[in-house]
Amino acid sequence: MKAPSDTTKYLIHAEIVAEGVVERPDVVGAIFGQTEGLLGDDLDLRELQKTGRIGRIEVKIESKSGKSFGEIKVPSSLDKIETAILAAALETIERVGPCAAKIKVIKIEDVRASKRKKIVERAKDILRELFEEPEIESEKIADLVRQAIRTEEIIEYGEDRLPAGPAIDESDAIIVVEGRADVLNLLKHGIKNVIAVEGTNIPKTIVELSKRKTVTAFLDGDRGGDLILKELLQVADIDYVARAPEGKGVEDLTQKEIVKSLRNKIPIEQVHVLKHKDEKKEAKEKVEETKEKAEKVKAEEKEEESKAVDRKNITALLKKHKEEVEGNLKARLLDANFEVVKEVPVRDLVKLLKSNNVKAQGIVFDGVITQRVVDLAAKRNISLLVGVRMGSVVKVPSNVSIMTFDQI
DSSP states (O other), X not given: OOOOGGGOOEEEEEEEEESSOOOHHHHHHHHHHHHTTTSOGGGOHHHHHHTTSBOOOEEEEEEXXXXXXXXXXXXXXXXXXXXXXXXXXXXXXXXXXXXXEEEEEEEEEEHHHHHHHHHHHHHHHHHHHTOOSSOOOOOHHHXXXXXXXXXXXXXXXXXXXXXXXXXXXXXXXXXEESSHHHHHHHHHTTOOSEEEOOSSSOOHHHHHHHHHSEEEEEEOSSHHHHHHHHHHHHHSOOOEEEEOSTTOOGGGOOHHHHHHHHHTOEEHHHHHHHHHHHHHHHHHHHHHHHHHHHHHHHHHHHHHHHHHHHHHHHHHHHHHHHHHHTTTTEEEEXXXXXXXXXXXXXXXXXXXXHSSOOOOSEEEESSEEOHHHHHHHHHTTOOEEEESEEOSOOOOOTTOEEEEGGGO
């Protein structure tokens, strides 16, 4: 049974190649026979055709040099997923009659989209040929038709074949934009005296036009627009400059934004003044930046010098404490200013560090630096240990620095 044409959603298009001479009934038979039971009852081709969800399978095939070539069309009123599954099933067919064969799906046509396209094309013809009124009701389909007409109006102008509106030659004033999409957007909103440069390398066509027409450069509000403006100012005779809002492209502007941007265009003389001001501002900023860098380097050098002095003083203080405890089996606990907080015999150092009332920044002692002393110092937030020599220390916490007497 053939599916009613008004319910068909998709049309599967496939190609077939068979290693031998086969005819249409052989292909149709292979399709039904080799997919039977493959996809279950819900997607059985015979049942789908009986219920009208699959239409009549069309096969065109011809034989040449002992091979057969052709195309297959399967109309479907199934949904998109089911239609895709059915299309994939066609590609599992390996034989047609006695011959080896291969089927490949080349596309799935959305029949409704094709109909909509025909409606738009016909509506364009009706709008041009049959309507007496200049305007029609502004519904969505009318907007589509109007946009299609604007697209048709775009031309290729000059020896550089630049995208342009149809009013370039007849207009005394023209608008120069960046690309084809900008031209299309301005055409969409009724502005026809527009032409695109198509890149930062300004074409000869634009240069020649600028000599005999009043030119407004209408550019994107980004760095790309800045670069094209710079190039235009070097090679063409520009009269005005208009810019899209910052961060926006001309191709994305609404009619209101286009009108506002063109209304706020500025004479080229003012652009040069602004450019000069920007250059002065940029030069001033560079001077300030250089001064800041110089001051920073100077401050860093001063700080490094101060650190060097501090390190020298610290070394002298540590050397003094080392000399006073060395040979006396003493341990000194020091504060942040390297002043003595407490002095105890070396044998009592571990016991003292185990207690909770230790407050010191460093220790200088006449003994061996062991792992136990290091761990206890880290636990009490003591950041510096100075001893006679290193013992069996395998792990030094990141918050503890260690020195031996021979390093001072």
